[in-house]
Amino acid sequence: MTTATRTVWDDLVGQRPTIEVLQQAAAGQGMTHAWLITGPPGSGRSNVARAFATALQCELRTGCGACEACRLGMAGSHPDITWVKSETSVLYVDDMRGLVQSAAKFPSIGRWQVVVIEDADRLGTPENPRTGNALLKAIEEPTPKTLWLLCAPTVRDVLPTIRSRCRTLTLNTPGTEDVARFLASHDGISETVASFAARASQGHIGRARALALDEETRSRRREVVSIPARLTSLGSCMTAATNLAELAKEETEAITADAEKRELGELQAIFGSERKDLASRSYRAALSGLEKLQKQKAKRRVLDVIDRALMDLVSVYRDAIALSVCAPGMMVNEELRGDVATLARAATPDELLRMIDAIFTAREQMLEFNVPPQLALESMTVALRLPGGRP
Template identity: 55%
Template sequence: MVWDTLVGQRRAVEALRSAAAGHGMSQAFLFTGPPGSGRSNAAVAFAAALECEEQPPGCGTCHSCHTVLAGSHADVTVVRTDRLSIGVDEVRDLVRRSALAPMGRRWQVMIVEDADRLTDQAANALLKAIEEPTDRTVWMLCAPTVEDLLPTIRSRCRMVTLTTPSVDEVAEFLSRADDIAPALASYCARASQGHIGRARALARDEGARNRRKEVVSIPSRLTSLIACMNAAQNLVETTQEEADAITGELDTRERGDLDASYGVVERGRRPREYAPALAALERAQRTRAKRRHLDVVDRGLMDLVSVYRDAIVLATSPGQPLVNEEIRHDVEQVVRGASAELNLRRIGWIFDAREQMLDFNVPVPLALESLMVALKAPSR
């Protein structure tokens, strides 16, 4: 079934199944939920059910389901961005495509991931299309919260709210879907804090697990100013290396495709139109690399939050399970060195650093250095 990847989302699945069967169908849907809850997966699964050739819809095995899930269905368009925002030109092109009749017999489905990244102009262009959709077009927008979109857009969408799955649900999914050993599945489920994609990445990549272990060990080591500066520098370097590894192969492939399309390899020379195309590609790649680095840093900061969250839990409710059970000794050290109130303020400082980097474009090294100094253990 196409719903199998939606972990811990029983109520949402029931609503989507009913809509796909024709009960409560709408021309626009807004999928909201915390990171890792599966907003995009839910939208794609719903699109597959809408295009499904079988009854009840959403079999997961017919040709339409298979092509939607593989990302190759002619009538399902998924817009995802590697940039910091989605611009008006991209949305206008999407609106023009949405007005076309579907090639098949069912729906023209337009999925916008990261709809919260729409610029004001792009959001206004999208609003007009949602207000006046064609009879066989369905819009699906994905965002963390309803407040991330214009009120005029969200008022015209049917809401589909997803929740963070439990640790047990994520661990069971890893064991069932990816054949992960129970002990490793349990660790990855806890470490990801219910983020399905992060849990699968940790389960499949020992390097990712080692990088996380390095990050969660930081709080217990922030005992001096030099330790703070070293921790910030190490975090900058490791996150940059991880981001470069992710984008490097894609950059090389895109450059090769560009060279091939302009005949650079075969002709041994560059036509006049090649230079501006190359400049545009390099600008896009730099933007993507910046966002990727910010995403990796952001993930590391959430791992830091989990340590201070554990310290608060250990200080106030000792019997509760910890996210970082495997470093309980380090967490106990953090508890001994600060009150629960201070650790709560530390979590606030981490979120302030995230805002500085993501919203105010503060350089990553500067933001992390300031953060690590703020997190330093109090002098005795």
């Protein structure tokens, strides 16, 4: 297949039923002015939103991938498609008011004025719905040319007032074979690596690509999944907790360093690079604002990275349970069969289940109750210590 013939739908993985609905809508059937696209992290919510937003502007109404509108849409530079991304955990009410105003304008070259809100779960809570309420009015009394595409992990994450006015589409977690096929066709990955990355990512496409393409990502994952079999003494539990926290920090730094440098450069460009400009009070105020925001973002990223590491750990214990009870099918950590067998010998399925519980408890402590990661990870690794100090 040549690049010229690829439609906007071709890179979506394992989402056939949803794509059919969206294709019909783009062609004019079953159209509505507010959509909510839900699906687990990595299932491709924003890719689906991008394809749909583009197809809505497509000159052929199909998402042909070849017309000017399709090219602009897929490149993220169509003037009538606005992307709202949030690096912080909330969207702000003033930003939303501005957005609602500009969304009411007529499209400049396209058929619709499309606004994509990538994190509709950050519109607020029933206790603090101000940002959501600012959007609600726009959705309740839609302007004829405006379309809202909201994305969130699950329907429950979105304010009830908002979600009840949207047409909801739920994405599947892409299957291992779908992901492996995508890696092979999209990135030219060999079958062995594609199969490993697809299994290890557990249906998270972005993660699968990182695992397939980046040796450092693979090696960090290897470190994480090799932890369970090593937890035989209190000392090894403490070391493992420290290592996990370190790995998360390393990975976060790898992700954020470039973005932070660029943001600082942009800020300096606004103020001018002379010594006197950079000594001015307003620059210092702006800089401290930027640093605060970057800190917030980094904190959230560390938690995201730890969260994923914890899910990798869970996969090892699930494999061990599967091995214990002789469940058919491939293990997520097929490459780690030896370690998995060690776990299955050292602990009963019940004990393994309790260990998975301990991982989810640590996750909850960090994400819901702001317990410092090191602390939560330490109590987790201690709970994961293999019974009787075996093997």
